[in-house]
Amino acid sequence: MDISAREKSIWIELIITGVVSLYFFYSSYMLSGWTQIASYEMGVVVTNVIILSIVASIILYGLFDRETPEEKDERDLAIESRGNACGYYTLTILCSILIAIVMLSEGKVLLGKTSVINGPVAMHLVLIALMISALFKQASQLLYYRRG
């Protein structure tokens, strides 16, 4: 498969985003079910995320992306723009869903039941929305590189 340096770089970004996000959300869910932000254990998880992303970047870019980066041409810019639009629409849809969930959750409080969405959970949901939109952006760029 003939793959450009820019395409390789997007593949690497996609893998790093996926791996690091999965680690973060799995670890923070295992710690407290996403109900805490400021704790020593969460600090360890965030530090691990930073170290993991640096190590993964060094390994993947070192192994697969040794070519000198080319200057972006008109097709690269067009694909980048379409990928950004795709990521933006995904983020907008997810944020709208999140707002609806928070509003419904607040409704529960008014009815005298306990709300399931507190601050830390909402923060994690926003982070998940950001991660999914980043994945959509990168995946759509790769698709446009292959299909034109």
Add this chain to the structure above:
Amino acid sequence: MANNVFENGQMTQSGLASKVGVTRQTILALEACRYSPSLELAFRIALVFQTPLEEVFQYSPD
């Protein structure tokens, strides 16, 4: 958009890419009709081959 960028076979993909200032993958996508170039790039390619634009690129509405 149909094209016959490499019909005359007088230039490599990398050669044409460096002459018109795009990546080799863009020329590859052009050749496979997976990408429609901007008007400027189309003119630059025609200029490299010293032929009129409509001899290199053709538009069919299908």
